[in-house]
Amino acid sequence: MSAPDGTSLPGVVIGVDVGGTTARAARVDALGRIAARRAFPSHAEGMSVPADAAFERFMSRLVGAIRELRGDGAGATESCVVGIAVPGPVDATTGAVRRCTNLSFLNERTPGAVIAARTGAEVVLMTDIGAAGRAEQAAIGAGSASFGHLRFGTGIGYVEFDGPTPVELLRDGDAHLDVLRAGRAFTQRCACGLSGCLEAYLPSSRQDEESANWTAETAAAFDSVVFRLRRRLGGQGVLVIGGGRAVGDRRLAQRIEGLAAEGETPGVARVRRAECGDDAGVLGAASAACGMVERRRARS
Numbered sequence: 608m609s610a611p612d613g614t615s616l617p618g619v620v621i622g623v624d625v626g627g628t629t630a631r632a633a634r635v636d637a638l639g640r641i642a643a644r645r646a647f648p649s650h651a652e653g654m655s656v657p658a659d660a661a662f663e664r665f666m667s668r669l670v671g672a673i674r675e676l677r678g679d680g681a682g683a684t685e686s687c688v689v690g691i692a693v694p695g696p697v698d699a700t701t702g703a704v705r706r707c708t709n710l711s712f713l714n715e716r717t718p719g720a721v722i723a724a725r726t727g728a729e730v731v732l733m734t735d736i737g738a739a740g741r742a743e744q745a746a747i748g749a750g751s752a753s754f755g756h757l758r759f760g761t762g763i764g765y766v767e768f769d770g771p772t773p774v775e776l777l778r779d780g781d782a783h784l785d786v787l788r789a790g791r792a793f794t795q796r797c798a799c800g801l802s803g804c805l806e807a808y809l810p811s812s813r814q815d816e817e818s819a820n821w822t823a824e825t826a827a828a829f830d831s832v833v834f835r836l837r838r839r840l841g842g843q844g845v846l847v848i849g850g851g852r853a854v855g856d857r858r859l860a861q862r863i864e865g866l867a868a869e870g871e872t873p874g875v876a877r878v879r880r881a882e883c884g885d886d887a888g889v890l891g892a893a894s895a896a897c898g899m900v901e902r903r904r905a906r907s
């Protein structure tokens with residue numbers, strides 16, 4: 608398994624992508640390919656389950672999946688690195704999950720520390736959009752350029768890297784990122800409290816059959832946000848657009864296809880379709896965890 612900077616770590620590398628209903632875990636081989644998979648329900652299966660019980664059930668399932676993927680029982684002594692991607696922001700200092708709307712039992716808890724204590728693995732916790740961005744960046748080989756990944760999944764996410772380094776993006780508290788707002792001309796109120804967010808024009812509650820109902824304003828908001836991102840990234844940059852809705856929403860898929868077909872435009876990043884599909888989360892979590900563990904070891 609290669610870290611983003613091209614170094615490689617010995618031992619077992621596992622990526623985990625915690626989705627709103629299913630958690631997917633995979634052992635990733637030295638070439639970055641998936642060697643084995645496990646999946647289990649991530650949700651609490653009933654609103655009445657107390658957060659402590661839901662968290663404990665989730666942790667024991669995750670520990671079980673990691674042990675199976677590592678091949679415990681056969682005298683496993685290899686070192687193990689686990690990257691865990693969660694659908695919400697993570698406090699980089701404390702390792703606490705700040706806000707997972709769909710999995711609230713994770714909020715303010717530190718699943719990474721729990722997994723490390725129970726499995727002996729080195730664990731790195733990250734946001735799902737950050738993990739997916741890493742995987743897409745590695746897939747197109749854009750390691751040295753300005754790279755952005757816009758993802759239409761449960762919600763709309765964006766992450767940016769300057770080569771291997773994540774770029775800090777502005778946001779007002781827990782509202783949507785500033786770069787995901789379409790501009791002053793766009794005034795539709797968003798659930799986050801701001802107005803003009805792309806999310807307000809393309810909410811994740813939209814059903815697939817509604818995709819034919821793109822208004823001129825929906826298209827304009829999408830075009831405005833994408834153009835601003837391309838200008839931010841500059842002429843040497845790449846903007847990769849993906850996520851489940853980028854395939855499932857026909858109008859969105861057509862629009863991305865059109866942008867990708869444009870090729871190079873002076874002064875703005877080119878657009879490419881995402882390549883990793885549903886595996887982006889597990890692959891990116893594994894790759895990012897390797898990079899972080901490598902840097903940790905280099906410092907100590």
Ligand SMILES: [Zn+2]
Binds near residue numbers: 782797799800806807
């Ligand atoms: Zn918003």
